[in-house]
Amino acid sequence: MxxxxxxxxxxxxxxxxxxxxxxxxxKWVKNVYIKLGLLKEHxxxxxxxxxxxxxxxxxxxxxxxxxxxxxxxxxxxxxxxPKVRIVKDFGATALIDGDNGLGHPTALYAMNVAVSKAGxxxxxxxxxxxxxxxxxxxxxxxxxxxxxFIGMTVTxxxxxxxxxxxxxRYLGTNPIAVAIPRRNPxxxxxxxxxxxxxxxxxxxxxxxxxxxxxxxxxxxEGNILSGNxxxxxxxIRERKAALLPLGGLGEELGGHKGSxxxxxxxVFSGVLSGAAWGWHVRHTISDRPANVGHAxxxxxxxxxxxxxxxxxxxxxxxxxxxxxxxxxxxxxxWIPGExxxxxxxxxxxxxxxxxxxxxxxxxxISNEVGIPFTVNIVREKAY
Amino acid sequence: MxxxxxxxxxxxxxxxxxxxxxxxxxKWVKNVYIKLGLLKEHxxxxxxxxxxxxxxxxxxxxxxxxxxxxxxxxxxxxxxxPKVRIVKDFGATALIDGDNGLGHPTALYAMNVAVSKAGxxxxxxxxxxxxxxxxxxxxxxxxxxxxxFIGMTVTxxxxxxxxxxxxxRYLGTNPIAVAIPRRNPxxxxxxxxxxxxxxxxxxxxxxxxxxxxxxxxxxxEGNILSGNxxxxxxxIRERKAALLPLGGLGEELGGHKGSxxxxxxxVFSGVLSGAAWGWHVRHTISDRPANVGHAxxxxxxxxxxxxxxxxxxxxxxxxxxxxxxxxxxxxxxWIPGExxxxxxxxxxxxxxxxxxxxxxxxxxISNEVGIPFTVNIVREKAY
Numbered sequence: 193m194x195x196x197x198x199x200x201x202x203x204x205x206x207x208x209x210x211x212x213x214x215x216x217x218x219k220w221v222k223n224v225y226i227k228l229g230l231l232k233e234h235x236x237x238x239x240x241x242x243x244x245x246x247x248x249x250x251x252x253x254x255x256x257x258x259x260x261x262x263x264x265x266x267x268x269x270x271x272x273x274p275k276v277r278i279v280k281d282f283g284a285t286a287l288i289d290g291d292n293g294l295g296h297p298t299a300l301y302a303m304n305v306a307v308s309k310a311g312x313x314x315x316x317x318x319x320x321x322x323x324x325x326x327x328x329x330x331x332x333x334x335x336x337x338x339x340x341f342i343g344m345t346v347t348x349x350x351x352x353x354x355x356x357x358x359x360x361r362y363l364g365t366n367p368i369a370v371a372i373p374r375r376n377p378x379x380x381x382x383x384x385x386x387x388x389x390x391x392x393x394x395x396x397x398x399x400x401x402x403x404x405x406x407x408x409x410x411x412x413e414g415n416i417l418s419g420n421x422x423x424x425x426x427x428i429r430e431r432k433a434a435l436l437p438l439g440g441l442g443e444e445l446g447g448h449k450g451s452x453x454x455x456x457x458x459v460f461s462g463v464l465s466g467a468a469w470g471w472h473v474r475h476t477i478s479d480r481p482a483n484v485g486h487a488x489x490x491x492x493x494x495x496x497x498x499x500x501x502x503x504x505x506x507x508x509x510x511x512x513x514x515x516x517x518x519x520x521x522x523x524x525x526w527i528p529g530e531x532x533x534x535x536x537x538x539x540x541x542x543x544x545x546x547x548x549x550x551x552x553x554x555x556x557i558s559n560e561v562g563i564p565f566t567v568n569i570v571r572e573k574a575y
Numbered sequence: 576m577x578x579x580x581x582x583x584x585x586x587x588x589x590x591x592x593x594x595x596x597x598x599x600x601x602k603w604v605k606n607v608y609i610k611l612g613l614l615k616e617h618x619x620x621x622x623x624x625x626x627x628x629x630x631x632x633x634x635x636x637x638x639x640x641x642x643x644x645x646x647x648x649x650x651x652x653x654x655x656x657p658k659v660r661i662v663k664d665f666g667a668t669a670l671i672d673g674d675n676g677l678g679h680p681t682a683l684y685a686m687n688v689a690v691s692k693a694g695x696x697x698x699x700x701x702x703x704x705x706x707x708x709x710x711x712x713x714x715x716x717x718x719x720x721x722x723x724f725i726g727m728t729v730t731x732x733x734x735x736x737x738x739x740x741x742x743x744r745y746l747g748t749n750p751i752a753v754a755i756p757r758r759n760p761x762x763x764x765x766x767x768x769x770x771x772x773x774x775x776x777x778x779x780x781x782x783x784x785x786x787x788x789x790x791x792x793x794x795x796e797g798n799i800l801s802g803n804x805x806x807x808x809x810x811i812r813e814r815k816a817a818l819l820p821l822g823g824l825g826e827e828l829g830g831h832k833g834s835x836x837x838x839x840x841x842v843f844s845g846v847l848s849g850a851a852w853g854w855h856v857r858h859t860i861s862d863r864p865a866n867v868g869h870a871x872x873x874x875x876x877x878x879x880x881x882x883x884x885x886x887x888x889x890x891x892x893x894x895x896x897x898x899x900x901x902x903x904x905x906x907x908x909w910i911p912g913e914x915x916x917x918x919x920x921x922x923x924x925x926x927x928x929x930x931x932x933x934x935x936x937x938x939x940i941s942n943e944v945g946i947p948f949t950v951n952i953v954r955e956k957a958y
Contacts, residue, residue: 282878284667285697314668315872317698319879342847355896357905362896370839380842382835388828407828414902438822438829442904445771445790446821450829452765452911455896456753459763463888464725464879470895489698495665496702496847505846512853513738513745513838519797521825522740528835 197538200531201249203545204400209574210551211543216568218243220558221258227561228265229272234297241296241327246544249535252392253328256550260325261294262557264476270294270324271481276301284313287465288320292481295326299345299486303332306490307339314495319465320486325349325476330383330532332488333371337379340499342491345369348461348484351471353387354434356443356451359414361434362470365390366457371529373493374510375503381529386454387435391428394435397421399547407440409433416441461485545574580921583914584632586928587783592957593934594926599951601626603941604641610944611648612655617680624679624710629927632918635775636711639933643708644677645940647859653677653707654864659684667696670848671703675864678709682728682869686715689873690724697878702848703869708732708859713766713915715871716754720762723882725874728752731844731867734854736770737817739826739834742797744817745853748773749840754912756876757893758886764912769837770818774811777818780804782930790823792816799824844868928957 203209218239225235238261246254264270274293278286286305290298302318309316326332329345336343349364365385372380388408397404398421406418411433417424427433438450462469467485474482493502514525539545546554551567558565586592601622608618621644629637647653657676661669669688673681685701692699709715712728719726732747748768755763771791780787781804789801794816800807810816821833845852850868857865876885897908922928929937934950941948 280879282697282875283695284699285875285878287879312666313696314665315698315700316667317874354902355899355908357902357908358896358899359902360900362899368836372839372842380839382839384829384832384835388822405827410902412900414904438832439771440828442902444788445823445828446767446833448909448911449767449821452767453751455911456755456763456765459755459889459892463892464876464885466880469888469892491700492665492668493847495668496663496670497849502847505852506842509842509846509852513741516738516741516745517743517795519737519740519742519793519825521797525738525740526831528831528838 195534197542198531198534199249199538200535201251201396203547203574206574209545209547210569211545211571211574213543213568213570214243214247214540216566217246217255217544220565220567221255223563223566224258224262224557224561227563228262230294231273234294237297237300238294241331243544244331245328247536247539248328248532250328250392250532252390252395255546255554257327259553259557260476262561264324267477269476269478269481274298278305284309284316286318288318290320290323292322292324295324295484295486298323299326299332299488300335302486302488303335303343303345303490306343306488307336307341310341310490310492314492316490318488319460320488321465321467321483322481323467323484323486324482325484326486328383329367329369330371330381333369333383334379334381336490337371337373340373340493342373342493343371344489344491345486346457346461347486348458348467348469348473350473350475352391352428352435353437353454354410355455356437356448359410359412359434361428361431363437363451363454363458364473365435366454366461368453368457372506374506378529378533380527381532383529386438386450386457388438388440388450389435391435394421394425394428398425407436409435410441457487460487543570578917580925581914581917582632582921583918584634584779586930586957589957592928592930593952594928594954594957596926596951596953597626597630597923599949600629600638600927603948603950604638606946606949607641607645607940607944610946611645613677614656617677620680620683621677624714626927627714628711630919630922631711631915633711633775633915635773635778638929638937640710642936642940643859645944647707650860650862652859652861652864657681661688667692667699669701671701673703673706675705675707678707678867678869681706682709682715682871683718685869685871686718686726686728686873689726689871690719690722693724693873693875697875699873701871702843703871704848704850704866705864706850706867706869707865708867709869711766712750712752713754713764716752716766717762717764719873720754720756723756723876725756725876726754727872727874728869729840729844730869731841731850731852731856733856733858735774735811735818736820736837737793738838739820739831742793742795742817744811744814746820746834746837746841747856748818749837749844751836751840755889757889761912761916763910764915766912769821769833769840771821771823771833772818774818777804777808777811781808790819792818793824840870843870926953
């Protein structure tokens, strides 16, 4: 398999996509939010997180979400000038109040606090309340890894997943993201929803006309859904279906494990932080603040081991995994984060694929907000 | 469903089991290890962990493992008088050298250090190297919960699981155990292998003649195994088969998530601690020390929220989960740890079921070691 132009999420069919230049896309997103009244430095962060998701091939969390946050700001659900602050400090821990601003600058601030505390105490835990959706969890963990720390980020999110032995949406897809620095990039980046798939995957299948395999979602009677992605997505949106936790339905293949992990994440992100939990967590587009909660931690490698020794050991571990007996149906043995990294390299070179429907939406937003549409299209088809 | 005498792992068929009294079983286990030369206080801890597993209905980790540790001690793989000590301290973190003693006293010591540090700094992380298998991970997390802290325990273990896109044993079943205190018992106890099932489940199926469903294990050609549990267990033992990670084969249902979680656990437990990782982790019965590694953390609830407020919020969260729309095929909606707790209450009342083959083994050990067999049989059949 050639990896020189690898993309983990391919633009299919290519004629429905254009490719745009990363720099101009990011700058335009930033300008949108500045125009809407966000602080320049907050707009910069939101733009960085959203376009990083597109670079990494997680388009469900990319610029197709610009409109969600724009709507949230217009509805007044999002506080444009939040006073993000530490409301409790216990040495290696802090509790942060996000003051209902967008989740991205708040979570980045929380990770900076976490890294600084881990530098001093070896480990840290920072909880955040009164926040909003913050995009890809991995972004914040990677920031710690860039500083040479192990970063961990979890969050709760709008209710979409059925707790084991139930048949309705209650828990969020509550992801876990852990980033571990290596001597040379890419860092390890494990970033996974605790559901079988994030809802964005079904959105994607619905868009490209792919069938949903059995095991991702159930209806209110507890039947496993499969087939038409559009229909399943609609049912989930109308609360007539729910995603399954990692491990699937019931306990036979470990559904109680995915479900339990998700619940534990909600205890940290929601119950212990003072944020909302379960079905109380709101969407950005809602009649009141989402009150999303996050839990963010950092670990200082130097507190346990000389960093060079750690890097040597980690490379040995990774090279052993790479040399394992490959499954006959597998093309390659992947380390968490490699796919995202290679996709990023590719897209920095040849541009980010944007679906034409999304491109039109971005143009509409540009008009509405009243700024020029300055995104450079580098290819008219996304080959 | 009546819960007055609930057992999550039923003794089937009952005529193959006896029930024994918890107190006498624990005392006898302790005497075995004292006779073999363990410190009295270490023998007490090992006995407590092993019999707690039986009380909770995790017999794979119960007294059927007495013989494993006895053999390990006789082979000299286990250090009888380890100097367990902190070799690095960074404030909220510590690195502990277990000096190749049994894992149980070492891990309990590590959790005590973790709780003490979390009391001071809000959160803590203690890594352990040169340890051995420590029984059920949940035991140590529960100790933190008894003190009013959230406890987290992960460990690596002998290679049994195939990393995603590979087809051989490499990673351990690397469990995660999180215990969260509630106002009244039982605490939440999430304790799960990051494989679909622990190997103990296949051992159990092999013993009671139950068929393994597809999705738990694969052979060296990557085929999913199912059916005869004895054959599958034999193949795993002979390195001709491997357990699948949580999420199953490949990526469609999230196998890369279970696999990635397990890998991250090994980075903490093995790579960063200085212990072994992957297939370097040895079994207790081996020609050299197992060098198992653990990562143990505690979180101080008071660092974030008044404990009474936390308890109120947690009870609301739990009661919401309990009131969700039940799956038609489910008998009940379970909170993590409830099954173990109810099983414990039942077995404290009517005794712990011990398979007659295991009972004979315990008697043989008693003879070998040269102590009287003082376990009280309270029922000759395990009805």
